[in-house]
Amino acid sequence: MTTAAEKVGAGTATWVDDRLGSSNFVKRSLTKVFPDHWSFMLGEIALYSFIVLLLSGTYLTLFFEGSSREVIYNGAYLPLKGIPMSAAYESTLRISFEVRGGLIMRQIHHWAALLFMASIVVHLMRVFFTGAFRKPRELNWLIGVLLLITGLLEGFAGYSLPDDLLSGTGLRIAYSIMLSIPVLGTWVAFLLFGGEYPGGQIIERLYPVHILLIPGLILGLITFHMMLIWYQKHTQFAGPGRTEDNVVGSKIYPAYAAKAGGFFFLVFGVMAALGGLAQINPIWLYGPYDPSQVSAGSQPDWYIGFLDGSTRLMPNWELRALGHTFSPNVLVPTQVLPGVLFALLMFYPFIEAKLTGDKGYHNLLDRPRDKPVRTALGVMSITFYVVLLIAGGNDIIANIFHLSINEITYTLRTALFVLPPIAYVITKRFCLSLQRADDELIHHGIESGTIRRLPSGEFVEETVAVPAHYSVLMATSDERRAAIAHSEHEHAVAAALPTRPRGFFRPKGGVIVEQAPADKELEGTVD
């Protein structure tokens, strides 16, 4: 007996088959395997917040007017009644106070933007510390960095659209940054702004850039990013049955799809909760942009904060020569510094390969402790970045903790150069001692807590062999592999895949080993 539903299902399948030929592609795709590790879901957060950005942003375009035409406000928010403002600002007020669901959409959109950038950065750190950027995945690392940069620009464009006091303050800074470019500065700034600041054109220009140009670019980059993951397959940590040439994990369908689908709703839930409960960018309090006004505590969104910080830390040097003013006080922290930082970030995979001479393919991930220099470099860079980020909020810190803003600045100037090397040394030592602890575990086993007294009167502690799945994880060098192999628990190492209870996100059918010849797979020709 087949039910009606089954008949319809089978019918549809045949219908699709008849038109799309054999269902090989679909079948192959659905049985593809994706490895399980919590840190592989960080990139997904970025993907899902981008989807939320597209959806909420589209809703906003229905009501937003990207125009700097001047209007007199006569809307629902009384404290601004009769105040002249741009149509862009007025329409953002209307979205906030009159459009149904407008405020929560604006807030979800802005929180999603912050989450998008935050998850990109956290995802990038995962890729960095596990060495997932190594050959053959350097290209995808490059795309990732491009996504970070385009996200930054997109966020800045969005932040500028509502044309409130904070937007305008940000744009004015962007304008002076452009002016500081030697020789070309004035020309570039006039070109982009359509004249002397504020130019009266910038909202009109940023709007299509924000809703079409950059989102399109990001969408393209994301697609390319995903395709490369598809063809190169996901990396995995070492583990029982996991090699450079296979992927152990759950099938895309149904296990992984169920998991990812559930996760999407959790990510969306966090954004919706923030959008509903926490106020973000209250533009009605900032007021419309007016060049004669500026508020205390004017800050960019967090992802631009490191540039604000570097500007605040930079001594105020200016040179006049040959009838030109050169402004290293603006140029260095806002252009030279990010230029160098992003270049280093982009080319890191190639730099590392060059320095280590490692030209091999890598599908198994590193544990951060096993690459002390890389890990230490990473922590060093994060320290540098965090000092800049803190400097961007020096006035808020001074205000909340009643400290002297001058002293905070002097302290952070020192910290910017002193803390990163310290972080490097500490991290490296920490990695080495973790390695040593691992070695000890491999050689001696886990202390069981049971003390036995030998007939001779000597006390010894009994040890237990390291569980198989853990010792395989530690088998990162030939030397260690040998030690493990020689340990008396040789059999445990080669033991079968772990069998653990399945949960909500992991329906039956769980662990699959996808075997593929390494060479073919890495050329991206096989699937």
Add this chain to the structure above:
Amino acid sequence: MRARLSSYAVVLLALVMVGGLYTAFAAPKPKADAGTTGDFAVSQGRQLYLQGCSTCHGLANQGGAGGPSLVGVGASAVVFQVSTGRMPLANGAAQAPRKKQKYDRDQIDQLAAYIQSIGGGPTVPSGSLSDGDLALGGDLFRTNCSSCHNFAGAGGALTRSKYAPALKKATAEEIYTAMQSGPENMPRFSDNTLSPDEKRAIVKYVRFITNENKDPGGAALGHYGPIPEGLVIFLVGIGALIVVTLWIGARA
């Protein structure tokens, strides 16, 4: 010493004259209140001054090691300083902090009347101080005040441990008198800079954003702008999601 004596004499003379004038004009009025205006107030105020303020401001208001001369600062400066608890000053912080009031309302008025009597200066206007034009007040606030006090009156840091305080606790009268007297690093906004109507408008707006405004978007995050927003996205947003990924990962 002679200079001191003569300054006493001048002040005494001025006091007598002002007092005399005051009685001449104020005599027909019935004395209804608890002695916060008029001669009585001035003499009560002088007593309070000699006990509580003269150590720093000088026995004859000439100023001294501890504080500036109060001649000409006007009643409004006294009302501001004493009702926000800044005066009498306690210790040498970078800036006089807002404290618990040390004098009651009548005493404040008496002190004010006394200081007013010795050199004139701005006085607190009568009538409601918070019936101004809200939107005008907002615009003026953003132009004149938000650069120090922040867009929502949440306060801001100035150089060297000085700060513009949050405005939530300030009463309408304190906001008005702060503008009139310009305490410490705050500029004075005379009636030529901001007319009384404009000051009232600002008072109305400050009270609105600090006390009446119900943030329609939810938790205000201190009204400090993008910095707390960034903290929230990492601590709450990314934090919660990493916990979720760990949970999902642990079940895999």
